[in-house]
Amino acid sequence: xxxxxxxxxxxxxxxxxxxxxxxxxxxxxxxxxxxxxxxxxxxxxxxxxxxxxxxxxxxxxxxxxxxxxxxxxxxxxxxxxxxxxxxxxxxxxxxxxxxxxxxxxxxxxxxxxxxxxxxxxxxxxxxxxxxxxxxxxxxxxxxxxxxxxxxxxxxxxxxxxxxxxxxxxxxxxxxxxxxxxxxxxxxxxxxxxxxxxxxxxxxxxxxxxxx
Amino acid sequence: xxxxxxxxxxxxxxxxxxxxxxxxxxxxxxxxxxxxxxxxxxxxxxxxxxxxxxxxxxxxxxxxxxxxxxxxxxxxxxxxxxxxxxxxxxxxxxxxxxxxxxxxxxxxxxxxxxxxxxxxxxxxxxxxxxxxxxxxxxxxxxxxxxxxxxxxxxxxxx
Numbered sequence: 001x002x003x004x005x006x007x008x009x010x011x012x013x014x015x016x017x018x019x020x021x022x023x024x025x026x027x028x029x030x031x032x033x034x035x036x037x038x039x040x041x042x043x044x045x046x047x048x049x050x051x052x053x054x055x056x057x058x059x060x061x062x063x064x065x066x067x068x069x070x071x072x073x074x075x076x077x078x079x080x081x082x083x084x085x086x087x088x089x090x091x092x093x094x095x096x097x098x099x100x101x102x103x104x105x106x107x108x109x110x111x112x113x114x115x116x117x118x119x120x121x122x123x124x125x126x127x128x129x130x131x132x133x134x135x136x137x138x139x140x141x142x143x144x145x146x147x148x149x150x151x152x153x154x155x156x157x158x159x160x161x162x163x164x165x166x167x168x169x170x171x172x173x174x175x176x177x178x179x180x181x182x183x184x185x186x187x188x189x190x191x192x193x194x195x196x197x198x199x200x201x202x203x204x205x206x207x208x209x210x211x
Numbered sequence: 212x213x214x215x216x217x218x219x220x221x222x223x224x225x226x227x228x229x230x231x232x233x234x235x236x237x238x239x240x241x242x243x244x245x246x247x248x249x250x251x252x253x254x255x256x257x258x259x260x261x262x263x264x265x266x267x268x269x270x271x272x273x274x275x276x277x278x279x280x281x282x283x284x285x286x287x288x289x290x291x292x293x294x295x296x297x298x299x300x301x302x303x304x305x306x307x308x309x310x311x312x313x314x315x316x317x318x319x320x321x322x323x324x325x326x327x328x329x330x331x332x333x334x335x336x337x338x339x340x341x342x343x344x345x346x347x348x349x350x351x352x353x354x355x356x357x358x359x360x361x362x363x364x365x366x367x368x369x
Contacts (some may be wrong), residue, residue: 004357008331014270019229026236036237036281037364039274044312045333 007031011038214259222265225250230273237277247276279305308367314367320359323347327355 006204010017010025017025026032234244251272262268282305303319316325326345330336342349 004353004360009358011274012335013267014233014274015264015266019232022229022233023236026233032236034364035358037360037368039278039365040309040312041316041328041360041363043275043330044309044316045329047309048313049333067233199359207284 003031004034007034008038011035011042214255214261214265216256219252219256219259219266222269226266226269230269233270234273234277237274238280243280244277247273247280250276282308312363312367315363316359319366320362321355324355324359327352330358331356 006025010022017054026035227305230248230251231241231244234247235241238244238247251269254272255269286304316328320328323345324351327341330344331338336344338349338352341352345352
């Protein structure tokens with residue numbers, strides 16, 4: 001005679017049974033099948049409950065990502081605010097405009113993955129975080145009596161370096177383009193493949209040219 | 212409190228026999244049962260889980276591994292391709308089986324039986340609590356549970 005109460009109790013709290021009690025219950029083939037059924041039903045129900053539970057880790061990951069993006073945006077805004085007109089700001093701004101920013105990249109990625117809920121969460125989180133970050137920076141400047149002039153000077157120097165770097169990269173890009181144009185056709189798909197990975201792009205193209 | 216290696220050694224000495232017995236009853240294979248118990252202890256040596264009820268945790272881990280092996284054997288009998296099946300595929304099959312059980316409960320059982328099973332196994336309620344929640348007697352709760360489990364057994368463990 002199958003005792004469902006005992007079988008469910010054994011599946012849920014095996015520690016309450018001695019080895020002998022367990023053996024007595026499970027050596028019966030019908031009880032064993034029921035025990036497996038109860039165990040699998042419990043697993044299915046627990047899996048269902050876990051699927052419906054909120055996912056704090058994932059939410060936290062998005063919040064951290066949004067905060068980092070917001071801080072990066074604030075840093076960029078701070079830089080542009082501090083750069084004087086005579087450092088060809090417009091030229092540099094045009095270069096930056098051509099480059100997709102973190103927010104756009106995140107947006108593209110989200111669209112690709114059909115994660116509209118997360119996109120909304122990022123937007124609202126950014127709206128929350130950005131004003132807080134700006135206020136926080138202002139507070140630090142006031143409280144710590146930071147020398148704004150020296151920061152501006154550092155920003156000017158940094159911007160000059162960035163401009164010089166952009167010019168050098170433009171020259172290098174022209175050089176690569178001319179080298180690629182002179183390559184034989186079978187090499188081109190390999191170069192295209194390299195272009196897909198931004199981090200490896202420069203290194204791989206250099207390797208191909210050297211070959 | 213995190214479990215340390217001395218605790219694990221003590222648990223092994225104390226529970227090895229009971230765990231092996233459970234695995235042996237499920238698998239009907241003493242050598243495979245020893246392997247399962249060894250695997251469970253190896254996994255807790257690396258993961259060092261925090262659990263106040265380690266005996267319950269270890270016995271449940273043994274049971275789950277054994278059920279996984281039983282399903283794997285059944286698939287092997289059907290396809291003869293099981294040994295070549297990648298681990299991800301195995302995990303996917305187990306997940307698919309749990310989904311089928313979940314679907315069977317929601318589509319093939321009566322409303323009341325479904326609620327009793329959900330309250331008992333998902334929310335871990337006691338018989339008296341389920342009876343009070345649904346406004347029925349404890350005997351009726353038992354009857355619904357027995358009927359539901361019998362249908363599940365016939366479908367999934369004939």
